[in-house]
Amino acid sequence: MKNKPSSAVILLSGGQDSTTCLAWAMQKFDEIFALTIHYGQLHKIELESAKKIARLNKIPLKIYKTDLFKEFTKNALLNKEIAIKIPKNKLPSTFVPGRNLIFLSIAAIYAKQLDTTNIITGVCQTDYSGYPDCRDNFIKSLEKTLSLAMETKFKIHTPLMWLTKAETVKLMQQLGKIGLLKHTHTCYKGKRPACGKCPACLLRLKGFKEAGIKDSLPYK
Amino acid sequence: MKNKPSSAVILLSGGQDSTTCLAWAMQKFDEIFALTIHYGQLHKIELESAKKIARLNKIPLKIYKTDLFKEFTKNALLNKEIAIKIPKNKLPSTFVPGRNLIFLSIAAIYAKQLDTTNIITGVCQTDYSGYPDCRDNFIKSLEKTLSLAMETKFKIHTPLMWLTKAETVKLMQQLGKIGLLKHTHTCYKGKRPACGKCPACLLRLKGFKEAGIKDSLPYK
Numbered sequence: 001m002k003n004k005p006s007s008a009v010i011l012l013s014g015g016q017d018s019t020t021c022l023a024w025a026m027q028k029f030d031e032i033f034a035l036t037i038h039y040g041q042l043h044k045i046e047l048e049s050a051k052k053i054a055r056l057n058k059i060p061l062k063i064y065k066t067d068l069f070k071e072f073t074k075n076a077l078l079n080k081e082i083a084i085k086i087p088k089n090k091l092p093s094t095f096v097p098g099r100n101l102i103f104l105s106i107a108a109i110y111a112k113q114l115d116t117t118n119i120i121t122g123v124c125q126t127d128y129s130g131y132p133d134c135r136d137n138f139i140k141s142l143e144k145t146l147s148l149a150m151e152t153k154f155k156i157h158t159p160l161m162w163l164t165k166a167e168t169v170k171l172m173q174q175l176g177k178i179g180l181l182k183h184t185h186t187c188y189k190g191k192r193p194a195c196g197k198c199p200a201c202l203l204r205l206k207g208f209k210e211a212g213i214k215d216s217l218p219y220k
Numbered sequence: 221m222k223n224k225p226s227s228a229v230i231l232l233s234g235g236q237d238s239t240t241c242l243a244w245a246m247q248k249f250d251e252i253f254a255l256t257i258h259y260g261q262l263h264k265i266e267l268e269s270a271k272k273i274a275r276l277n278k279i280p281l282k283i284y285k286t287d288l289f290k291e292f293t294k295n296a297l298l299n300k301e302i303a304i305k306i307p308k309n310k311l312p313s314t315f316v317p318g319r320n321l322i323f324l325s326i327a328a329i330y331a332k333q334l335d336t337t338n339i340i341t342g343v344c345q346t347d348y349s350g351y352p353d354c355r356d357n358f359i360k361s362l363e364k365t366l367s368l369a370m371e372t373k374f375k376i377h378t379p380l381m382w383l384t385k386a387e388t389v390k391l392m393q394q395l396g397k398i399g400l401l402k403h404t405h406t407c408y409k410g411k412r413p414a415c416g417k418c419p420a421c422l423l424r425l426k427g428f429k430e431a432g433i434k435d436s437l438p439y440k
Contacts, residue, residue, distance in 0.1 A: 098329040101369040109292045109318040138368040145365040148358040149321040
């Protein structure tokens with residue numbers, strides 16, 4: 001009798017990190033369920049990227065739409081009138097309070113429904129951009145909380161947690177999927193070609209440069 | 221200069237426990253913001269109870285509607301075709317996976333917006349009915365997780381955690397608000413007069429009986 005295939009739910013945003021995690025997951029799990037949260041982000045291009053990446057890899061994708069963050073938070077990712085600022089010693093204006101908390105909680109509820117306990121997310125402490133919900137201590141604490149909430153031993157996999165952006169780029173190359181990154185979206189301005197100047201674009205470009213690999217994403 | 225008033229967000233379901241917590245909170249905090257989550261519960265009477273209780277106590281109430289649990293879970297509180305069963309050593313069919321996790325996470329995001337760190341919920345381990353997300357270890361773990369998620373020291377207040385239902389009834393009497401309980405909703409059947417026979421009604425009636433206080437809620 002064949003063993004039950006190993007399975008996982010992956011949070012797929014359509015960005016570089018979650019797409020790299022997907023490539024990682026495809027080597028590790030037999031069955032993968034992608035979940036994209038449409039939370040009112042200003043740029044629909046993110047959703048289109050997630051759909052395209054899922055389709056190209058034949059991964060079933062569920063898109064769940066919520067107005068929670070529009071209803072309860074104000075930040076530069078959801079409100080056009082707020083400028084993108086990344087001050088020192090303060091939370092960036094692009095921080096969406098509770099975002100990874102809610103996204104991973106939904107992923108766990110979805111995993112429970114699918115009868116799997118593996119959850120994958122592309123959070124990273126090394127280049128964490130000042131978001132507290134990307135840190136390892138948050139993820140570890142949440143993993144315990146989710147398990148207690150549903151009496152289910154969840155495992156949150158964070159393959160990028162301790163990698164630099166350059167190492168993430170190299171990982172994708174090792175996984176043989178570097179070409180997939182041309183379909184990902186990173187730019188805070190929501191543009192394609194990407195602006196190449198916002199903090200998100202700069203972080204991405206720096207990573208490719210340090211890895212010595214050319215980014216196939218078109219830039220202005 | 222007057223100190224800033226102390227404030228809190230309370231999860232108000234319109235049931236006996238959260239209403240007792242509201243009476244408790246009104247003695248403890250200067251400013252209270254009630255939050256009711258409309259998550260597709262079969263019985264609209266719960267929402268009506270929450271509205272009435274907030275109105276009677278002049279507490280601002282926010283109702284937030286989400287289809288998350290309809291989308292990702294199946295259980296007797298959301299699906300008519302599922303019977304109410306409370307087996308031994310297994311999760312009850314009324315368990316909504318992730319409910320308190322999501323409710324308290326939303327409450328924390330709302331609290332962050334309101335610039336308060338106090339969150340109140342009526343969960344109770346003593347009579348916890350087999351729901352893992354009513355236990356103290358879950359609440360403690362979540363409190364830490366929420367704080368890490370938003371770099372904010374949240375405090376989850378659970379005044380009923382270690383009380384029996386009888387003690388909860390007595391607490392409400394001591395707080396001088398026992399009459400308020402006639403507006404609360406408990407019955408799993410969503411009926412008014414209450415059925416008096418479902419597990420929720422039986423637990424409530426037992427509490428009043430043991431406290432030696434008459435329940436002013438009409439029963440069939």
